Amino acid sequence: MVEIDLDHLYKKYDHADDYSVKDFDLHIKDKEFIVFVGPSGCGKSTTLRMVAGLEDISEGKLEIDHKVMNDVAPKDRNIAMVFQNYALYPHMSVYDNMAFGLKLRHYKKDEIDKRVHESAEILGLTDFLERKPADLSGGQRQRVALGRAIVRDAPIFLMDEPLSNLDAKLRISMRAEIAQLHKRLNTTTIYVTHDQTEAMTMADRVVVMSVGKIQQIGTPADIYQHPKNQFVAGFIGSPAMNFFTVKYDNGKITDGKGLELAVPAGRAKMLEEHGYSGKEVIFGIRPEDIHNEEAFLETWPDQVVKSEVVVSELLGATLQMYMKVDDTEFISMVPARDLHQPGEKVDMGFDVNKGHFFDKDTTNAIVEDSPMAGEVAPEAEAAAE
Numbered sequence: 001m002v003e004i005d006l007d008h009l010y011k012k013y014d015h016a017d018d019y020s021v022k023d024f025d026l027h028i029k030d031k032e033f034i035v036f037v038g039p040s041g042c043g044k045s046t047t048l049r050m051v052a053g054l055e056d057i058s059e060g061k062l063e064i065d066h067k068v069m070n071d072v073a074p075k076d077r078n079i080a081m082v083f084q085n086y087a088l089y090p091h092m093s094v095y096d097n098m099a100f101g102l103k104l105r106h107y108k109k110d111e112i113d114k115r116v117h118e119s120a121e122i123l124g125l126t127d128f129l130e131r132k133p134a135d136l137s138g139g140q141r142q143r144v145a146l147g148r149a150i151v152r153d154a155p156i157f158l159m160d161e162p163l164s165n166l167d168a169k170l171r172i173s174m175r176a177e178i179a180q181l182h183k184r185l186n187t188t189t190i191y192v193t194h195d196q197t198e199a200m201t202m203a204d205r206v207v208v209m210s211v212g213k214i215q216q217i218g219t220p221a222d223i224y225q226h227p228k229n230q231f232v233a234g235f236i237g238s239p240a241m242n243f244f245t246v247k248y249d250n251g252k253i254t255d256g257k258g259l260e261l262a263v264p265a266g267r268a269k270m271l272e273e274h275g276y277s278g279k280e281v282i283f284g285i286r287p288e289d290i291h292n293e294e295a296f297l298e299t300w301p302d303q304v305v306k307s308e309v310v311v312s313e314l315l316g317a318t319l320q321m322y323m324k325v326d327d328t329e330f331i332s333m334v335p336a337r338d339l340h341q342p343g344e345k346v347d348m349g350f351d352v353n354k355g356h357f358f359d360k361d362t363t364n365a366i367v368e369d370s371p372m373a374g375e376v377a378p379e380a381e382a383a384a385e
């Protein structure tokens with residue numbers, strides 16, 4: 001059993017004006033694969049380095065298996081770490097690179113040999129053990145870096161952007177390899193990336209961060225389907241969600257620039273009950289929820305907008321269209337059954353029931369149990385204190 005508790009962690013670097021990580025609170029379960037994701041500078045690496053012991057914790061408590069670790073040296077935390085730059089020793093063979101950490105820890109020669117060969121087998125490196133890092137491909141080098149972590153047999157893996165130096169194709173295959181490796185080794189893993197696709201495909205649970213704070217924690221599906229605020233909605237998903245500032249009134253939203261859509265009864269009731277009648281809200285809808293399926297167009301004519309194709313890009317099975325209606329622009333993604341050309345007018349159905357509404361001031365999602373317009377959510381009030 002290896003659980004990790006990050007209990008209200010804060011980090012303020014010396015001489016910095018503000019905290020780089022604020023109130024980071026997360027319980028990681030045994031064998032869980034957690035991904036920290038967010039834009040550059042949001043505090044992912046700092047949080048990971050606090051877990052590794054490479055940075056001091058300014059406030060809060062870090063526990064591994066219910067033992068407080070704040071002041072425990074990195075080497076005594078039983079953690080293996082894989083970095084973005086591999087950190088391989090260029091003058092050593094693959095074998096020696098993998099064996100290095102074990103030699104430092106005074107493992108017996110036989111034991112080192114056994115572990116290096118077993119790990120090389122798992123990673124498909126058996127034929128490369130005598131080579132130097134310079135004679136390997138990027139993917140093979142990354143595998144050696146993983147191998148160095150695996151030989152340690154540590155119950156916790158920390159990975160900081162391990163794939164960011166690889167080309168796109170290799171990233172995809174390595175991401176599957178790491179996910180399979182996790183299933184096989186059953187380590188509790190924290191993986192840091194700014195790539196939302198990596199987060200969505202690899203994680204048991206994703207932690208979305210922005211400016212030092214957790215924005216949302218959830219399974220990939222949960223975060224995709226129920227983003228808690230506009231930041232998470234816009235950050236997760238590719239192409240990104242479309243956002244429109246609209247006014248809600250009497251079962252309709254309009255943006256004053258050409259977009260006018262009926263809001264189905266359930267959503268309309270939710271907006272009215274929360275006091276948004278006659279008010280501006282942010283309406284978000286994913287590109288795949290703006291489409292031209294005939295059944296939808298016939299059933300929901302008041303959610304259909306005659307739109308003009310500006311640019312259309314064929315991505316194999318799907319067609320990504322940059323479109324506009326008067327002055328409102330949006331992206332839609334449709335199956336590439338029929339191709340639409342720039343300048344063409346197409347009836348596009350906005351599936352408003354699959355859309356999301358956000359409060360314009362707080363940017364929090366408006367859902368059944370969200371606070372009324374103008375009311376501050378209790379957690380937002382607590383955070384402001």
Ligand SMILES: Nc1ncnc2c1ncn2[C@@H]1O[C@H](COP(=O)(O)OP(=O)(O)OP(=O)(O)O)[C@@H](O)[C@H]1O
Binds near residue numbers: 014
């Ligand atoms: N040693 C340091 N001294 C002062 N400020 C630092 C230090 N390291 C990081 N920071 C600041 O802390 C904030 C968080 O940085 P961090 O590296 O944790 O972000 P990140 O989300 O991992 O970004 P990236 O994806 O670019 O690595 C940034 O504003 C950064 O400038």
